[in-house]
Structures are given as structure tokens and as C-alpha cells.
Amino acid sequence: MEADTYTQSAFEAELPIPRGMARIMRFSNDQPTNHVFRRGAHYWLDLCLTPRPEKARGCYSERWGPHRFERLGEIFLVPPGEALHVRTDAGDNQASIACEIHADSVDHWLETPLEWTDRRLEGGLDIVHPYIRSCLSRLAEEMRHGGTGSAELAAMIAGQLAIELARYLEAISESPITGGLASWRLRLIDERLHRGGSTPSLGELAELCSVSIRQLTRGFRSSRGFTIGDHIAQTRIEMAKRALASDDSIKSIAFALGFASPSSFSYAFGRATGVTPLRFRQRHLRGRE
Template identity: 30%
Template structure:
């Protein structure tokens, strides 16, 4: 049996005889994990830093206080967009079924964060009954009540949309409209307008706004001002960008900046 005293290898946590296990791992800016999947579900979470996660179905950017639910067996890989303090949990497949079979971003409450950190203070094979077991059950309860956050960049399969989406990801501030993209990829604008919701679940403009949110999180994490971000993404003014941001996420960019600069507690992450 592997030594799981505090391994940072995800493989060491998949068959531990406990419903919930927790792993701590720190990564430097720019590090990318290899594509992999888990026998267990994963709540991919970092108390500090910014991560980008990719699957065949889409892409997510995770700022602090947000985590990605990844069901068992889903192949994914992540990139640290800044220095990251990853504090992730793995949940046995039977218990994970209650939380769905699709990746989604959830809001990490103060309580859920503290429960995850507390479980990391316990042995990997915590006593049953005992404090570790109680923490694990509370984590499942808090996860069940967690709010889903509408941050996602669903990825298409149609080659024409892939070409468009890849170009937008490379240049999020591009001002090209659907008609201009149609000329470039050899399809009518009407065809592209129909394909976007069919392939991604989002209309073209909605998909672009998700890319803008992801890019905004990245730029906020690296110290750019809201004005600089609005200009880089092609918005007429900082207020126009903030209106879009708040309409989708219910919070302003300034709110996120305040969150990141003020830790939830003085407890070490």
C-alpha cells in the first residue's frame, strides 16, 4: 500500500478506504498537469491562485473561492495561471452520484473551505467513528448545498466552430462578428448562428462573454486594472465591462478583487 501520509500524488488517494479524502499540493505559475482521470470524483480547489482546467467538453477558469466538480472517469488537465495552493478532495463513486455527472463550478463557502482544511489536519485513514469522519460528512452536506456558478467555456466539435473558438481563445479582444467569421471558415452566418447553441449550449455572443470572463479573471489575478481589462477585451468603457460581468456572475470585478486580497480567515492556507 502506498505511503499516503501526505502524498501529493492523486493516485495515492483513489482507493483509500474512506468516503472523502483530502490532498494538499502547491504549484508554481505555468505548471501544467498531464491529462488524467480519477476513480473517484474530485472537487478541484485552490485556496489561493488561479487555475485553468480543460476536458474534451469544455474549459473552466477557477479563481479563489471557486472549485470544479469533476465526476469519476472524466479526463482533464489543469494549468496554474499563477502560484496555486491546491487543496482538493476526492469522493468515493457511490457518494459522488448525488452531485451529478457533469463538470460544474461551485461556490466554496467559508464553511466548506474550513472543513477541507480541517480534514487535511487528520490522518488520511482517519478514525471511524471520529473527528475525520464527522468532517467528511459535513463536507458532503455543505457540497450538496453549494451554489453552481455560471462559469464555463463549452468546447464544440464541428471543425468550423473549433477554428473560430481557437482563434478567439488566442485573441479574446477580437472585434470580429459572426459574419466576418463566416467568411473566414467558409460557412454562412446563419449556419454558424445555428451551430453555436447546438454544439456548445450557448449563443455566439454568450460564448464570447464566457471567454471574456475567463480572460478577466486571469488579468485580475495578475494585477491589471478593470479599465485595462475592459480596453483589452474591446469594451467601450470599464462600466460596460462591469455590467456584463455582474449580469452573468451577480458580482462586480471589484468584488472579486476584494475577495482575493482579503483571506477568509487568518488560518494558513
């Protein structure tokens, strides 16, 4: 890691895992951030527990040059030996669970060594994977509320996380992208999702992009490495996290995001994050104190 990476962060808790470490970290974002993650022999996984700052972007400048910055999702990955340049706007303080896993713990499960293609690097900047998210969230809960057998349970969760990460990375094809959606179509999809309101149907998004539903679903997966359904669901959760940092009522947030009721919003949010919207808001408020 570069020397300036965590000058504005603090550890809330940490938990050793086999050949690695999991930490809950709090970042001060009162100023725009501009730093570089460089991992040695470890994979670095970051799951935001509070909303990421607006316009959080990452660039593998040694691979892509200094100007190509891609969006950072709820979960992002920095591979061993790679340097990720991260920029964000100023905003509220942020909390994340950061998990370091030795490369051998993940690579052991790979059928063949990975080639870190542009597509695979980009796919690691926005990981939409329910099992990876679940493992990271479970480690965070264990750090905060661990009890009997905590070390043994953390080791098992970390073992599952290593396997799920290996599977995810293998699923991103090493071949050149063919049949993917054009960048302007991907941008239109993201712009529509961030407008809020009722969840767009596949038909609406296909019409927006001037393609068939089949072309939309296959092209999106080819471009991003995950399904458009997963992307829609995760985008709504990220928007919910940002809204919960405001003074809007949970009921109004649920309807603004297109949920049929506050209870359906609470169920979806809890399934994705492991906590209720109210509990998430309370944690966010404590982090700002």
C-alpha cells in the same frame, strides 16, 4: 488519485457535504505541472478561483492515447473511475475550489446510466454552465464566510450541484457528433476571442468560418455541448482573470476586453464569479504572498 497529484498544493479551507467534501486548494505553479487525477467512486469538479496556468490541458490517455490533450476550462470534471492526465506551463500560484461528490449522489438523478463517450469526456473538460459555476462559487463563499446553518446550507447547495451536473451530462448527446464544426473552425473562433477587443458578433464569426449564422450556432453547440454565446462570455471572463493578475488598471482591462465601461465590466465579472474585479485582484495578490 495518483500519489503525485497534490504534492504542490495546500488546503485553505474545507467543508463536508453529503457523501463528499468541498475544499479550497492553493497550487504552487513555479514549475510546469504533469500529474494524473484518478477518481475512485467520486466525481471531481474543479472551479478555478484565480487564472489557470497558460496551456492547461488534459488527456484521458487510457481512452485517447498519450498525445491528445484538450484545453481545460474554468470548470473541469473527472468522472468516477477515470484517469485524467493534466499538464500546464509554469505560472502564478493558483486557487481552486475542488468538490468531490460520490457517484451515487449524481447518478441517482440520471434517467439511464451514462456511457462515457469521447464527446462526454471532452465536454467535461470545459464546463460552461452558469448554475454549476454558481453552486461551486457559493460553496467557496460558505467555506470562507460561513455562519449560522452553514452545514445545512452547504448540503442544499451540494444537492443542487448534483442535479445540475446530472442534467449537464445528460444534455451531451451520446450519439456520434453530426453537424458539428470542423476543428479548424473551432480553432479560428478561439483565436479570434483571445485577441481581445470588441466582442465579435455572430455574423463576424460565421464569416470567419465560412458558414451561415445558423450553421455556426447549431454546429458549435453540437461540437462543444454548449452555446457559442456562453463560450464567448466565459472566454472574456477567463481573459479578465488573467488580466487582473497584471498591473494594468481595471479601467484599461475593461476597455481592452471590449466592455463599454468599467461599470459594465464589473457587473459582468461579478455576475460570473460572485466577486468584483477589485476583490478578485486582492485575493490573487494575497495568494502570491
